[in-house]
Amino acid sequence: MSLRGALLGLLSAEPMSGYDLNRILDETFGYVWTAPHSQIYPALRQMEREGLIQADVQRTGERERRVYRVLDAGFDYLRKWAAEPVVYSGERDSAHLKASMMHLLSLDECEALFRAHLSYFRQRVVIWETRIEAIESGRSTILRARLKTMDPKDHTKLIAFKLCSYEGSVMRAKAEIEWAERGLSTVASLRSTEASTELDIAGSRAARAGRPRAATAASKH
Amino acid sequence: MSLRGALLGLLSAEPMSGYDLNRILDETFGYVWTAPHSQIYPALRQMEREGLIQADVQRTGERERRVYRVLDAGFDYLRKWAAEPVVYSGERDSAHLKASMMHLLSLDECEALFRAHLSYFRQRVVIWETRIEAIESGRSTILRARLKTMDPKDHTKLIAFKLCSYEGSVMRAKAEIEWAERGLSTVASLRSTEASTELDIAGSRAARAGRPRAATAASKH
């Protein structure tokens, strides 16, 4: 269960409440896992029942705040979960699925889909690169909290892997951007083919510039 | 509902049975969407009830085979679904999530995770590049079936977008490969740091070669 991994991982840096966890998943940590509070609160209660974490209840007047900290059993669970091999189950990506059916759409609709893809991942890249800079310059509060509780000789390791995981997200997002850009240029080529009343052969060559075999295949039928 | 999109998309190329759809999702089409047969059969029945598709029942002796074809309402549904903007909901990736917690693991365990990642995506790339070649050379049977039922002037468009979507998957997989390779070199650097009993500063510099600011941040605490 990855949700538990994510929650225990964050709690192991610093004890905090369900509300805090929700905020962090929304803001910074969401680059690897997200969850709504409707999933978080029950999961915390369940893990508490199982003895993985424990809540220290803080009161501000009437308001109750349940600050969870990870118990030994929780650390064991977390380590065990993290070391388990990942199960790579099938792909499920609506953006790419829709792209595989773009022949059903108008070129305007295709363009709109690619542009949305582009702007979504460009935003992600900006957000995550900002995070990377924060980690590199030591401005990240959650990282500082974690470093405080750690043996100084492990600091290098922590920072190296934190950066590595953020860079992974950035690299993937950049691949999506590159793909969307390629998609847009495919659209542009098809548009010019549509505009002129040229032969199919010439058209397919233009549509897949740099991929001569595509043009060959297209001209076959 | 993306499952419906995937099924209608495949059926629009060629009428086929739930069994066929399952096989295609497992083999070739799974690069964008996968589903087990326990999802496929009920989805087909439901779409039939709603008048999106219709089954022509074929009998081979006792055995019944329900071959579905897309009705006009189904085409409308498909086109409408494909043109709708994609909802980009939060990331959820256990591999990257685990990577963000690798400081909890031994370097051997980290290496194992990265190697598994690498080999999984290398396999994907091989499979998908084979598909791309099949499309480019006109050896793809499903593509040929689709081309037969289409206006020849749209062939270019179909092939261009098919290739584009496969290339998207390849590009993303290559980003994952590159990331895993980077992860492995991070592990290697940390290993050499661990082996020698050098200072933290020198260690962190080695661990993040080419990223001098990481070393600076690490040496701060």
Place this chain on the structure above:
DNA sequence: ACATACATGTAATGCGTTACATGATTAC
């Protein structure tokens, strides 16, 4: 005879989304 591929389902369980629901504190 036996294995493999063909062929179609249901059921239980778990994960994820959206909506519903409530109330306290703080800053303006």
Place this chain on the structure above:
DNA sequence: GTAATCATGTAACGCATTACATGTATGT
């Protein structure tokens, strides 16, 4: 006073996984 933020939950529904369940046709 009122809006934003803090704070914690439940419920209904839908989508996904795994296991259960059954039987036929075909090739060796």
